[in-house]
Amino acid sequence: MKDKNKTLFEKSKKFIPGGVNSPVRAFSAVGGTPIFFKKGLGSKLWDENNKEYIDYINSWGPMILGHAHPEILKVIEKVSKDSLSFGAPTSKELEIAELIVKLVPSIEQVRLVSSGTEATMSAIRVARGFTKKDKILKFEGCYHGHADSLLVKAGSGALTFGQPSSAGVPKDVAKDTSTLPYNDSKLLEEYFNKFGNHLACVIIEPIVGNMNLIVPELIFLETLRNLCTKFGVVLIFDEVMTGFRVSLGGAQELYGITPDLTTLGKIIGGGLPVGAFGGKKEIMQILAPKGPVYQAGTLSGNPVAVSAGLKTLELIQAPGFYEALNDNTTKLMDGMTAVAKSAGIEFCARNVGGMFGLYFSKNPPNSFEEVMKSNGQNFKKFFHLMLEKGIYFGPSAFEAGFVSAAHSEDDIEFTLNAAKQSFENL
Ligand SMILES: *Cc1c(COP(=O)(O)O)cnc(C)c1O
Numbered sequence: 001m002k003d004k005n006k007t008l009f010e011k012s013k014k015f016i017p018g019g020v021n022s023p024v025r026a027f028s029a030v031g032g033t034p035i036f037f038k039k040g041l042g043s044k045l046w047d048e049n050n051k052e053y054i055d056y057i058n059s060w061g062p063m064i065l066g067h068a069h070p071e072i073l074k075v076i077e078k079v080s081k082d083s084l085s086f087g088a089p090t091s092k093e094l095e096i097a098e099l100i101v102k103l104v105p106s107i108e109q110v111r112l113v114s115s116g117t118e119a120t121m122s123a124i125r126v127a128r129g130f131t132k133k134d135k136i137l138k139f140e141g142c143y144h145g146h147a148d149s150l151l152v153k154a155g156s157g158a159l160t161f162g163q164p165s166s167a168g169v170p171k172d173v174a175k176d177t178s179t180l181p182y183n184d185s186k187l188l189e190e191y192f193n194k195f196g197n198h199l200a201c202v203i204i205e206p207i208v209g210n211m212n213l214i215v216p217e218l219i220f221l222e223t224l225r226n227l228c229t230k231f232g233v234v235l236i237f238d239e240v241m242t243g244f245r246v247s248l249g250g251a252q253e254l255y256g257i258t259p260d261l262t263t264l265g266k267i268i269g270g271g272l273p274v275g276a277f278g279g280k281k282e283i284m285q286i287l288a289p290k291g292p293v294y295q296a297g298t299l300s301g302n303p304v305a306v307s308a309g310l311k312t313l314e315l316i317q318a319p320g321f322y323e324a325l326n327d328n329t330t331k332l333m334d335g336m337t338a339v340a341k342s343a344g345i346e347f348c349a350r351n352v353g354g355m356f357g358l359y360f361s362k363n364p365p366n367s368f369e370e371v372m373k374s375n376g377q378n379f380k381k382f383f384h385l386m387l388e389k390g391i392y393f394g395p396s397a398f399e400a401g402f403v404s405a406a407h408s409e410d411d412i413e414f415t416l417n418a419a420k421q422s423f424e425n426l
Contacts, residue, residue: 004048008036029396030383040067042406045392053392054411058402060394061209061241061266064325064354065315066406072270072311079307085299093301096310100268100276103313104239105249106258110278111287112301116240116265117145119275120203122295123261124149127201127234129293130283135195137202139182141368141398143210144203144238144263153179155210155368155398182214182367185223196231201261203236206251209400210241211371213350213357215364221257228260234283240265240275241400244313246353247322254352270312272305321405325354328412329403332356335416343423346375354403358393371398378426385422391415 012019020026020034027034035053039046043066045053058064065072079092093112100110113119124136124147136149143155151166152174165174178195180187192199206221208214228235237259242251244267252259261279268274278284288294299305316322333349333356340347350357350364359365360375360382379397386393391414393401 001049003033005036006033008048009033024394024396024399027395029398030380032384034395035387035392042066042068043404043408043411051390053387053390054407054415056391056393056401056403056415057399058404059266059271060399061245061355061402062269062271064245064267064402064404065270065312066404069270069315069406071315072308075307075311076272076304079304082303084304085302087298090301090303090306092303092306092310096268096306096313099310099313100264100278103248103317104243104262104264104278105253106237106260106280107262107278108281109284110276111284111295112306113275113277113295113297114273114299114302114305115145115275116238116263117147117275118297119240119263119265119277120144120150120236120238121147123236123263123277123279124201124203125295126277126283126287126293127236127261129286129291131200131232131234133198133200134176135178135198136176136200137178137180137191139204139208139368140179141182141211141214141371142203142205142208142238144205145240148173149177150203152177153368155208181369182208183217183220184367185217185220188220188223188227192227192231192233196227196233199231199233201234201236202228203238205241206237206239206255206257206259207242207246207352207355209355211368211398212359212365212374213352213355213400214366214371215350215352216251216255217366218255221255225257225259234261235259236261236263236279238263242352242355243267244316245355245402248317251352267312267316268309269305270308272302272308273299274302274305274309316405322353325403325405326351328407328409329354329356332403332412332415335412336419339416339420340423343420343426345378345423345426347378347423351403356401356403358401360397381426382422385425386418389418389422391418 144150265275360378
């Protein structure tokens with residue numbers, strides 16, 4: 001049979017740089033041909049060859065309710081009939097803003113954008129405008145989208161491609177971004193004592209999902225919060241991935257730590273392009289039109305995208321939603337750890353809510369440096385063995401995985417059987 005994925009990829013390479021519209025999709029880290037999908041339903045995907053997969057990427061997080069959820073499709077259809085865009089205020093924007101403020105503890109005011117990248121880029125600008133300082137601090141392996149000042153030692157696709165700092169980022173821009181290792185409280189304190197007075201903000205993934213999954217040490221986040229308060233530095237939690245994923249109120253609710261600003265994306269669009277940034281009113285007030293910090297968007301608050309997001313946020317508030325998601329994901333992780341062990345493979349796994357990490361190492365990594373030590377060859381082989389059996393994990397060892405509410409016990413069992421065979425064949 002002709003492999004349609006291959007044909008489409010070859011042709012795409014002619015018209016699209018590298019054949020893809022986002023680098024990690026190209027399978028460069030694992031080799032082989034990217035899968036071209038044509039349909040998704042619940043936990044399942046079908047590619048152009050009509051092969052079926054269980055999806056553990058969820059479009060990198062947004063599809064927390066599974067693909068083609070009937071209630072989301074219904075609302076999209078209904079709202080679309082009243083036009084796709086106005087470029088003017090709508091009541092739906094107010095509705096989602098009120099809901100975000102209610103659900104995310106630290107957010108008093110919020111502005112909508114169309115991607116996570118826009119959210120982080122804008123949050124940094126507000127922080128700089130507010131503090132009237134230029135320097136920012138981030139952590140190695142954290143990914144905050146592809147804005148110039150944040151593509152310094154970044155994770156996700158930037159990691160996969162071994163180009164943590166992108167070409168095309170002016171040195172003058174990059175020089176204002178410092179990076180420190182994740183989970184190192186001592187270095188953080190030393191850094192603040194030397195440079196804290198020059199910092200506008202610190203941006204962090206409060207649980208990292210862009211260099212595989214890295215869980216923060218509570219003391220590290222607490223130290224960061226205290227130092228930011230002491231030095232008057234704006235603390236930005238980038239919850240584009242963790243927001244509405246690890247719990248209804250995000251990582252900040254889970255750990256009880258209050259950032260000054262929060263960035264959101266992925267799940268709040270329910271699969272359509274939506275991002276948001278928000279936080280203390282005192283800071284958000286300096287945005288135009290009220291204040292001097294400019295930020296805008298033709299499609300910001302788009303009624304169709306916002307409606308898909310609103311419906312998603314409504315459905316995930318169902319009682320027991322996160323408990324079930326967490327239990328299901330934990331079951332998958334425990335199962336995979338067990339089958340790897342019986343196959344004699346050095347492997348471990350962990351999850352926070354519906355977000356998980358698979359590691360070909362003895363213990364879960366704690367930092368970028370430790371992530372780099374895991375067995376990349378085994379990951380590549382395992383990835384392809386699983387793909388062949390119809391299990392779709394992220395095509396890179398540096399990405400977290402996701403379970404949705406649509407994943408059934410049968411899906412988990414099927415996955416564990418496939419994992420058992422794959423580990424045995426490594
Ligand atoms: C995905 C992601 C982004 C970027 O969002 P886009 O919508 O891809 O621009 C930023 N930060 C984090 C933590 C992310 O996971």
